[in-house]
Amino acid sequence: MEHESRRDGFLISTDRSLIDLEAVHSVLSNIYWSKGIPKEIVWRGIEGSITFGVYNTIAPQARSPGKQVGFARVITDAATFAYLSDVYVIDEYRGRGLSKWLMEVILAHPQLQGLRRFCLLTRDAHGLYARYGFKGLDDPKAYMEITVRDIYLKQ
Numbered sequence: 001m002e003h004e005s006r007r008d009g010f011l012i013s014t015d016r017s018l019i020d021l022e023a024v025h026s027v028l029s030n031i032y033w034s035k036g037i038p039k040e041i042v043w044r045g046i047e048g049s050i051t052f053g054v055y056n057t058i059a060p061q062a063r064s065p066g067k068q069v070g071f072a073r074v075i076t077d078a079a080t081f082a083y084l085s086d087v088y089v090i091d092e093y094r095g096r097g098l099s100k101w102l103m104e105v106i107l108a109h110p111q112l113q114g115l116r117r118f119c120l121l122t123r124d125a126h127g128l129y130a131r132y133g134f135k136g137l138d139d140p141k142a143y144m145e146i147t148v149r150d151i152y153l154k155q
């Protein structure tokens with residue numbers, strides 16, 4: 001079941017069919033954490049996630065559902081664990097509270113309740129996520145990962 005929220009001429013929707021893949025790929029392939037990511041991988045990620053598209057529904061040039069101005073996705077089993085990824089709002093729409101609203105919508109999603117762990121990585125937006133209860137690792141010694149840096153630039 002899809003979820004949506006509307007505010008001040010903007011729409012946040014989990015409906016994947018509304019996603020402007022060209023726009024999302026264009027941003028994600030240029031952003032520091034996924035530079036060079038191929039469009040097929042962006043789409044595969046979308047298919048495996050709960051996605052949250054942010055649309056400007058009153059943009060004069062808009063076609064339905066409106067210009068895509070932001071995005072986030074949550075990779076999850078919808079029971080115990082979730083990982084928040086690929087959060088962005090495009091330049092022209094920053095500083096007007098869209099990412100804070102996006103976080104509220106994400107955290108209220110019915111499939112993301114009662115989780116044992118909800119995590120994310122960020123280079124410099126700690127202040128944004130701290131508002132919603134995210135904090136540094138309780139026990140960094142317990143945490144392990146495999147990371148392949150610049151994976152898409154090497155291919």
Ligand SMILES: CC(C)(COP(=O)(O)OP(=O)(O)OC[C@H]1O[C@@H](n2cnc3c(N)ncnc32)[C@H](O)[C@@H]1OP(=O)(O)O)[C@@H](O)C(=O)NCCC(=O)NCCS
Pocket residue numbers: 031087088089090093094095096097098099100101121122123124125126127128
């Ligand atoms: C981070 C980002 C999503 C914020 O979007 P936004 O819609 O402009 O944010 P909002 O207007 O909702 O405000 C965000 C709040 O978090 C704070 N904040 C903390 N760190 C921030 C950061 N690195 N960038 C932007 N805001 C940040 C802001 O000061 C603001 O708080 P305030 O209202 O008390 O001033 C947007 O700047 C962006 O897309 N940046 C590039 C991609 C990115 O870094 N994404 C996050 C990766 S984890």
